[in-house]
Amino acid sequence: MTFLSVLHLLLALAGAPLLAGIIHRVKARTAGRRGPPLLQLYFDLGKLLKKGAVYSRTTTWVFKAGPIVGLAAAVLSLSLVPLGPVPAVAAFPGDLILMVYLLGLMRFVTVLAALDTGSAFEGLGASREVQFSALAEPALLLGLGALAATARDMSLSGIFSGLSLPAAPPSAAPVLLLVSAATFIVLLAENARIPIDDPNTHLELTMVHEAMVLDHGGVDLAAIEYGSSLKLWIFAALLSGVALPVATGSSAADLLLHLAGVLAVAVAIGLVESGMARLRLLRVPQLLLAASVLSLLALALALR
Amino acid sequence: MATLLDMLVVLLVLANFRLLGSSRLLACIRTVAAQAVLLGATAVCANWAHLEGELVLIVCSSVAIKAVLLPWLLRRAAREAAVTREVEPLIGFSLSLLAGAGLLAVCLLIAAPLRVPGAPSSGLMIPASLFTILTGLFLIVARKKAVTQVLGYLCMENGIHAFGMAFAVREPLLVGMAVLLDVLAAVLVMGIAIYHISREFDHIDTDRLTALKE
Amino acid sequence: MIWAILFVPALCGCLCPVIRPSWPRRALLLAAAALQAALVGSCWVRRPADTAAGWLGLDAAGLLFLSLTTALFLVTAVYAVGYFRQEAGAKRRDWEEGFLFTNRPEAMFTACLLWFLAAMSLVSVSRHLGLLWAAVEATTLASAPLIYFHRHHRSLEAAWKYLLICSVGIALAMLGNFFLAVAGSAASEDGLRLTLDSLLESAAGLDPTWFKAAFILCLVGYGTKMGLAPMHTWLPDAHSEAPSIVSALLSGALLNCAFLALLRLHAVSCAAALGDFSGSLLMLLGLLSMVLAALFLIHQSDFKRMLAYSSVENMGILALGVGSGGVAVFGSLFHAVNHSLVKAMLFLAAGNILAACHTKSSAEVRGLLRSHPVTAALWLAGLLAVIGMPPFGAFFSELVVLRGIVGAGRYALAAVYLAALGVTFVAMARIVLPMVFGKGQAGDEGGRVPIRTAVPEPLWAILPPLALCLAAVAVGLHLPAWLNAVLQSAAAQAGGQP
Amino acid sequence: MRRPGWKRRRPRRPAHRPEPENDHKVATYILLIAILSAGALAALLLGRRAAASAVGALASIAAGACGLISGGTALAGATWDLRLPWSVPMGSFHVAADPLSGFFLCVISLLCGLCGLYGWRYLAHHAGRRNLGASWCFYLLLFASMAVVVTARNAVLFLVAWEAMSLSSLLLVMFEHERPEVVRAGWTYLVATHLGTAFLLVMFLLLADGGSLEFDTLAPAEGAGGAVFLLAMVGFGTKAGFLPLHVWLPEAHPAAPSHVSAVMSGVMIKTGIYGLLRTLLLLGPPPAWWGFALLGVGAASGVFGVLLALAQHDLKRLLAYHSVENIGIIALGMGVGLLGVSSGNHLMAALGFTGALLHVLNHAVFKGLLFLAAGSVLHATATGELDRLGGLLKRMPATGGAFLVGSAAISGLPPLNGFVSEFCMYAGALSAIAAGGAAAWGGVVAAGSLALISGLALACFSKAFGIVFLGEPRSESAEAAHDPPLSMRLPVQLLAGLCVALGLCGPLAAAAAAPAVAGIAGGRAAPAVVELLWWVSGAALLLGALVAALALCRRRLLRGRTVGEGPTWDCGYAAPGARMQYTASSYAMPIVKMFRGVLGTTEHLQRPEGLLPRSASVRTHTGDPLLERAYRPAFAAVAWLAARLRWLQRGRNQLYVLYIALAVLALLVFELGGRP
Numbered sequence A: 001m002t003f004l005s006v007l008h009l010l011l012a013l014a015g016a017p018l019l020a021g022i023i024h025r026v027k028a029r030t031a032g033r034r035g036p037p038l039l040q041l042y043f044d045l046g047k048l049l050k051k052g053a054v055y056s057r058t059t060t061w062v063f064k065a066g067p068i069v070g071l072a073a074a075v076l077s078l079s080l081v082p083l084g085p086v087p088a089v090a091a092f093p094g095d096l097i098l099m100v101y102l103l104g105l106m107r108f109v110t111v112l113a114a115l116d117t118g119s120a121f122e123g124l125g126a127s128r129e130v131q132f133s134a135l136a137e138p139a140l141l142l143g144l145g146a147l148a149a150t151a152r153d154m155s156l157s158g159i160f161s162g163l164s165l166p167a168a169p170p171s172a173a174p175v176l177l178l179v180s181a182a183t184f185i186v187l188l189a190e191n192a193r194i195p196i197d198d199p200n201t202h203l204e205l206t207m208v209h210e211a212m213v214l215d216h217g218g219v220d221l222a223a224i225e226y227g228s229s230l231k232l233w234i235f236a237a238l239l240s241g242v243a244l245p246v247a248t249g250s251s252a253a254d255l256l257l258h259l260a261g262v263l264a265v266a267v268a269i270g271l272v273e274s275g276m277a278r279l280r281l282l283r284v285p286q287l288l289l290a291a292s293v294l295s296l297l298a299l300a301l302a303l304r
Numbered sequence B: 001m002a003t004l005l006d007m008l009v010v011l012l013v014l015a016n017f018r019l020l021g022s023s024r025l026l027a028c029i030r031t032v033a034a035q036a037v038l039l040g041a042t043a044v045c046a047n048w049a050h051l052e053g054e055l056v057l058i059v060c061s062s063v064a065i066k067a068v069l070l071p072w073l074l075r076r077a078a079r080e081a082a083v084t085r086e087v088e089p090l091i092g093f094s095l096s097l098l099a100g101a102g103l104l105a106v107c108l109l110i111a112a113p114l115r116v117p118g119a120p121s122s123g124l125m126i127p128a129s130l131f132t133i134l135t136g137l138f139l140i141v142a143r144k145k146a147v148t149q150v151l152g153y154l155c156m157e158n159g160i161h162a163f164g165m166a167f168a169v170r171e172p173l174l175v176g177m178a179v180l181l182d183v184l185a186a187v188l189v190m191g192i193a194i195y196h197i198s199r200e201f202d203h204i205d206t207d208r209l210t211a212l213k214e
Numbered sequence C: 001m002i003w004a005i006l007f008v009p010a011l012c013g014c015l016c017p018v019i020r021p022s023w024p025r026r027a028l029l030l031a032a033a034a035l036q037a038a039l040v041g042s043c044w045v046r047r048p049a050d051t052a053a054g055w056l057g058l059d060a061a062g063l064l065f066l067s068l069t070t071a072l073f074l075v076t077a078v079y080a081v082g083y084f085r086q087e088a089g090a091k092r093r094d095w096e097e098g099f100l101f102t103n104r105p106e107a108m109f110t111a112c113l114l115w116f117l118a119a120m121s122l123v124s125v126s127r128h129l130g131l132l133w134a135a136v137e138a139t140t141l142a143s144a145p146l147i148y149f150h151r152h153h154r155s156l157e158a159a160w161k162y163l164l165i166c167s168v169g170i171a172l173a174m175l176g177n178f179f180l181a182v183a184g185s186a187a188s189e190d191g192l193r194l195t196l197d198s199l200l201e202s203a204a205g206l207d208p209t210w211f212k213a214a215f216i217l218c219l220v221g222y223g224t225k226m227g228l229a230p231m232h233t234w235l236p237d238a239h240s241e242a243p244s245i246v247s248a249l250l251s252g253a254l255l256n257c258a259f260l261a262l263l264r265l266h267a268v269s270c271a272a273a274l275g276d277f278s279g280s281l282l283m284l285l286g287l288l289s290m291v292l293a294a295l296f297l298i299h300q301s302d303f304k305r306m307l308a309y310s311s312v313e314n315m316g317i318l319a320l321g322v323g324s325g326g327v328a329v330f331g332s333l334f335h336a337v338n339h340s341l342v343k344a345m346l347f348l349a350a351g352n353i354l355a356a357c358h359t360k361s362s363a364e365v366r367g368l369l370r371s372h373p374v375t376a377a378l379w380l381a382g383l384l385a386v387i388g389m390p391p392f393g394a395f396f397s398e399l400v401v402l403r404g405i406v407g408a409g410r411y412a413l414a415a416v417y418l419a420a421l422g423v424t425f426v427a428m429a430r431i432v433l434p435m436v437f438g439k440g441q442a443g444d445e446g447g448r449v450p451i452r453t454a455v456p457e458p459l460w461a462i463l464p465p466l467a468l469c470l471a472a473v474a475v476g477l478h479l480p481a482w483l484n485a486v487l488q489s490a491a492a493q494a495g496g497q498p
Numbered sequence D: 001m002r003r004p005g006w007k008r009r010r011p012r013r014p015a016h017r018p019e020p021e022n023d024h025k026v027a028t029y030i031l032l033i034a035i036l037s038a039g040a041l042a043a044l045l046l047g048r049r050a051a052a053s054a055v056g057a058l059a060s061i062a063a064g065a066c067g068l069i070s071g072g073t074a075l076a077g078a079t080w081d082l083r084l085p086w087s088v089p090m091g092s093f094h095v096a097a098d099p100l101s102g103f104f105l106c107v108i109s110l111l112c113g114l115c116g117l118y119g120w121r122y123l124a125h126h127a128g129r130r131n132l133g134a135s136w137c138f139y140l141l142l143f144a145s146m147a148v149v150v151t152a153r154n155a156v157l158f159l160v161a162w163e164a165m166s167l168s169s170l171l172l173v174m175f176e177h178e179r180p181e182v183v184r185a186g187w188t189y190l191v192a193t194h195l196g197t198a199f200l201l202v203m204f205l206l207l208a209d210g211g212s213l214e215f216d217t218l219a220p221a222e223g224a225g226g227a228v229f230l231l232a233m234v235g236f237g238t239k240a241g242f243l244p245l246h247v248w249l250p251e252a253h254p255a256a257p258s259h260v261s262a263v264m265s266g267v268m269i270k271t272g273i274y275g276l277l278r279t280l281l282l283l284g285p286p287p288a289w290w291g292f293a294l295l296g297v298g299a300a301s302g303v304f305g306v307l308l309a310l311a312q313h314d315l316k317r318l319l320a321y322h323s324v325e326n327i328g329i330i331a332l333g334m335g336v337g338l339l340g341v342s343s344g345n346h347l348m349a350a351l352g353f354t355g356a357l358l359h360v361l362n363h364a365v366f367k368g369l370l371f372l373a374a375g376s377v378l379h380a381t382a383t384g385e386l387d388r389l390g391g392l393l394k395r396m397p398a399t400g401g402a403f404l405v406g407s408a409a410i411s412g413l414p415p416l417n418g419f420v421s422e423f424c425m426y427a428g429a430l431s432a433i434a435a436g437g438a439a440a441w442g443g444v445v446a447a448g449s450l451a452l453i454s455g456l457a458l459a460c461f462s463k464a465f466g467i468v469f470l471g472e473p474r475s476e477s478a479e480a481a482h483d484p485p486l487s488m489r490l491p492v493q494l495l496a497g498l499c500v501a502l503g504l505c506g507p508l509a510a511a512a513a514a515p516a517v518a519g520i521a522g523g524r525a526a527p528a529v530v531e532l533l534w535w536v537s538g539a540a541l542l543l544g545a546l547v548a549a550l551a552l553c554r555r556r557l558l559r560g561r562t563v564g565e566g567p568t569w570d571c572g573y574a575a576p577g578a579r580m581q582y583t584a585s586s587y588a589m590p591i592v593k594m595f596r597g598v599l600g601t602t603e604h605l606q607r608p609e610g611l612l613p614r615s616a617s618v619r620t621h622t623g624d625p626l627l628e629r630a631y632r633p634a635f636a637a638v639a640w641l642a643a644r645l646r647w648l649q650r651g652r653n654q655l656y657v658l659y660i661a662l663a664v665l666a667l668l669v670f671e672l673g674g675r676p
Helices: A003-030 A040-050 A061-078 A095-116 A120-151 A156-163 A172-190 A218-243 A251-275 A281-303 B002-021 B025-046 B053-080 B093-111 B125-142 B146-166 B173-201 C002-018 C022-045 C060-087 C106-125 C129-147 C153-185 C196-201 C208-226 C234-241 C244-271 C275-298 C303-324 C327-357 C373-386 C393-407 C411-436 C459-477 C481-493 D023-046 D051-075 D099-122 D132-149 D155-176 D180-208 D225-240 D248-255 D258-268 D270-283 D288-310 D315-342 D346-381 D397-410 D417-435 D438-469 D486-504 D506-521 D526-558 D584-594 D625-648 D653-672
Strands: A053-056 C100-103 D080-084 D093-097 D563-566 D602-606 D617-621
Touching: A003 A040, A003 A061, A003 A218, A003 A251, A040 A218, A053 A061, A053 A218, A061 A095, A061 A218, A061 D526, A095 A120, A095 A156, A095 A218, A095 D397, A095 D417, A095 D438, A095 D526, A120 A156, A120 A172, A120 A281, A120 D417, A120 D438, A120 D584, A156 A218, A172 A218, A172 A251, A172 A281, A218 A251, A218 D526, A281 D438, B002 B025, B002 B093, B002 B125, B002 B146, B025 B053, B025 B125, B025 B146, B053 B146, B053 B173, B093 B125, B093 D653, B125 B146, B125 C153, B125 D653, B146 B173, B146 C153, B173 C129, B173 C153, C002 C022, C002 C106, C022 C060, C022 C106, C060 C106, C060 C244, C060 C327, C060 C459, C060 C481, C106 C129, C106 C244, C129 C153, C129 C208, C129 C244, C153 C208, C153 C234, C153 D653, C196 C244, C208 C244, C208 C275, C208 C303, C208 D653, C234 C244, C234 C303, C244 C275, C244 C303, C244 C327, C244 C481, C275 C303, C275 C411, C275 D625, C303 C327, C303 C393, C303 C411, C327 C373, C327 C393, C327 C459, C327 C481, C373 C393, C373 C411, C373 C459, C393 C411, C393 C459, C393 D155, C393 D180, C411 D180, D023 D051, D023 D080, D023 D093, D023 D132, D051 D093, D051 D099, D051 D132, D051 D506, D093 D099, D093 D155, D099 D132, D099 D258, D099 D270, D099 D346, D099 D486, D099 D506, D132 D155, D132 D258, D132 D270, D155 D180, D155 D248, D155 D258, D155 D270, D180 D225, D180 D248, D180 D270, D225 D270, D225 D288, D248 D258, D248 D315, D258 D270, D258 D315, D258 D346, D270 D315, D270 D346, D270 D506, D288 D315, D288 D438, D288 D584, D315 D346, D315 D417, D315 D438, D315 D506, D346 D397, D346 D417, D346 D438, D346 D486, D346 D506, D346 D526, D397 D417, D397 D438, D397 D486, D417 D438, D417 D486, D417 D506, D417 D526, D438 D584, D486 D506, D486 D526, D506 D526, D584 D617
Parallel strands: A053 D563
Antiparallel strands: D080 D093, D602 D617
């Protein structure tokens, strides 16, 4: 753990909402509109934090606890994520498992909060969410496993520093390619992006993630929004680490480079979103299974 | 003496064929009685050289029981039960005769390796007695009436005793007596059973005795 | 001593028909049973010497089976007294077909019971094969009238089949004895005597061919009596139609007698170094019996027939154990003990169920546990015991038999053995569990309401099977040293190593 | 390469090690057995009286305490050894405790004690109508037999205790025997367990190899190891509920009273795991394929179990299928461990077996908790049907909170105990992957299936908790539900507390279990494991702190602002009602549809018709595919064969005599025929 890793953590905590702004801006530009300001999400969060709250009579403490626990889990798992060769704040063998499971915890509480309202729409959203993530999780873990097999290391930071170009084994290239593809798909699924989910549709029946938070408002909604932007940052950081396996000599340069990478990922997401339409729900599992297959392929290559 | 013995043995075999072939109940009973007599004669001939008191005693008693007492009992049972005088076979008579021939062949096959050390008797003796036993079994299997089944049982016993006596199994009186008593008692009990059967079913062919089955 | 053992029941049997009033007769029955038990018990203390020129004697195996027989007889005698009280009265209605019938005169029945006991005692004390044969035949003759206690066509049919089939089989055994004599006539010039001692000492000189033939004949003959497949056909009919006490005695004591006869012959053949030959035959028939019985148990709808087939299966185990030699011989002797106790208990319990529900079809008996708790518990315990669950002894005996088989490296045999046991167990559990558990109400799955008498379960109907059950458990929990010693020496006689 | 942890092959004669110091260590064990047997007898005598319940409960609590002490001391390394004279063929009463036995003894005593306390009031309303005494007698016997099973050192004693265990649990299952499905369940259970035991008989006889059946001398003949292992897999797997043999489990566990289900599901099936571990100890160094076999079975059981659980509509049945899943997870851990041993990877071996053992403990805790909570729900609403429940968290807060903890724990989420054990297995798998080689593929299987399982388990338990405890009640009985009395709340909450505690103190648990692991995996890598787990518990604590801090912030922010109440926002729909909520079936539908091929789910759909549709309904049912597609047909085939043979017994006397004649002729001709 170095000063830079702390810096990365702080930057992530501060800059995560920016990614959403970038995505929106890119989408608007490709559609020929001006689009909202880059900092829109910050404004939204600020407004939400000022508001009071209205709770459904159906709900219990589970509903109130959901956003907080989710946010805490997101922050904690963010602290486990390295930015390329820049190690994470905490790194130990098997930390990637903890990271994935913290995201799982976040999902669990969100889903329960959704079910707590007793609303049909939120139940619908929850049921789709758990289905997709149940398929996304193996893909992600196997992909990371492939990386571990290539880097012969058990901790995320070790893996990514081991994979960065000068140190990386020559056989790593195809593995990295496959894994980054898989990770990108998982990213889209986990962060409720097109083509898996449409964050700003106006028809609740087609929502997945947004349907789960229909009933939240004020501070809670702020926590949720912020948490999901942190989640997006986590995946973006991972992806830039995989897709951009470069370690310049100086770690400061690495930090900057991969920050750029994270922003690039956001841009890519924006492009994909503006280029594609939402998939039919029945097609989504196939896409996720494809991601798992990619990861397995990567593993096969790494273990050969 | 040996020729005489062979003659007797052949007669025994023929008697079996008569049992297989005849359709008259009383005739069958008579044949079984005759078999018993033949049996006694065989025993005497076979051990002519060293004839002992107890052997003679067994022979006499067995002839008395099997040739006189039991046939009388069976006739009586048949009369009590108002049996029709036919045998009522499950397997036809001619077929029975053929089967008998087959059985005889089997007996010869089995008896081939059975050599009696220093046997006084003819080589025919073993197959003949085995054949008698099998005939008895065949009668039990191939005839309907309870009486005929008892007849078959008697025929078997004859065969067994034929064997026993011919080879002079030197067993003291007691066993022989016990055996005879058992046979006697068995047939008595069977007779009683037949009596009850005839009362229950007002006839004694056993194909009504099939209530108990899976 | 031995003479006393033989004559006490025989004479009491002769007395019975002349005693008119029923109470003294029943008392006599109990007294005879108790006296016999006392005599046999004294034999455990001091083993009587052979008498009658080695024709009569009490070796380990004989003592074992004699004690079993006597114990079972004592217990069933107690049950019988109550049973007579219940069965007394002129005309009774048949539960299955509804016609009226009478029972045989109780005096005759009691006499036959006692003669049956005498015959079985003779089987276990006779050390002369001819005498043994006569005794076994005598058991048939004494027990045939017992089966025909209820005077109606089914029991008559059962008795007739029993009589004929067993007589035919036994006749073959007689021939076997003669063959044995011939086989021995080479051994000693004045022909050999069929006493066990002389057979065993001159076994080496037996002519193998004749001996093999003799063994086959005796195997089929006594096997018929013992209920080995495919000669077992009389067994289900007799057991299902006879009164429960008789079924208990037939299954628990009589089959053992036939088994004892086979044991003697196997001992001789082991002495004649033909143990493998006879063993293989025993194993063959034993396995056949187990498999057939298991298959016939599957669709069984009559719970007394079920018990009968289970007896066939257990006899198969005995034959298998003795055949495969080694420790398995001990196992199968021990199994004989367990089987007798358990099966007798089961038949007595079946008698209670029959008296309560007036049906032999297991489908019509439901929810015994609510209406007749003790009987139901016994019935369930009996099931568990007969399928070899601890703490009942059968578990250990079956385990020892299995060990003998596996130890001899016969893995295929072990597989079939276990498979047969498994099928038996599944089939029996399928039949018994619904009888014990479930609602007793009419309507739900056709269960007939068990008839509640003023005293649902009279003491005489409970105590005898309970005693047997406790005995079975006791043997399983702790095998007493004296019993163990007798089992070991008996096994050693029949060519088993500890 | 030298393999870790394996003592050389034991000598045939009992090794002449000095008898361990017995006196006081055995005392607690003897006390345990004494209490249990005395309690059983007393309860039996009390019969239908309510006092029987009290006696049984108190006895089980006391015995539980003794067991914890005795097992704990043994786990701490104070082993003891006790031989009593027992005269049965091949048998001897020889019990001893090494750390492994101690570990399992602890787990058993813990859960049995708490469930005993729970059962006290749970059975109370049966007093006078049912024979409580018998039930409690069997409960205590079950406890005792399990205690003997994990300490027996003689095969015959082991088997006797094993069968006693099956038998007593069977009779416990039969408690409400008027319900036909209970009888069916009991039958299935009896058949499965008895047939499973048959394999164990052969296994032990093969292990004994003609010698004595004392564990000290058990060792397989040359080349028999594989056979023994497979027999053990089948025999013990039947009890544990490995995949093709699990069919009895979802039948029997729901049928039993809930505290019994908790014991059966929480610890009784674990005795199968114990047996497997003990056999592995006896077998000596394992070849790699054993590990792969265990991994395969584990993956299959885990995935299949959780899928079937997801498709269930009955709470207890769902939990029962989850036992299959968790047994699969344990098998995965053992497989990882075995691969580690066979490939000489100490860390992997230690991680795998530590994970397996910890999961044994953890599953006992949270599955016990879940079954007891389900029992409280049943007790309060008289139905376990998910779609008739709902909104119970408001009405039974204590039970609901505990159930939530249990759900999170069984889904393997941090910071609870389920995550600790799964983390160990993952780490083991990961170390294998990082190390490369053939074992790496084992790691891949383990990691992949664990990921899939945990994802599906999350789905399943968000469904279970969400539908049962959240939202609005779906029936009057759920409307009127209330928390059970203290003696039923207490065990549940204690177990919930344990879930948290074990989650936070993972390393301590691992350190405690280390001696038990060392026997199989070697103690060399134990410190590494503990160190790894410190990270986990550190993260857990940090998470807690974060949550607390955020909660504080939230409180601060909301202070003084308007916090209003209103109906759930239903996108403008005027009159939202309880019947509009998502149901369990609809919640699970997407996943179940996805796997319909393997699940064989049947759907009865009544579409709405006409302009003003009267009624429309959809009903799905998922039975056990193996039971319905494999076992039933097999049994039917045997029955068919038997039916074909019945003509042999036609009732014709002639036929019967013919059999005799043919038999004698056949034998004679076969033996003598033709040979001169």
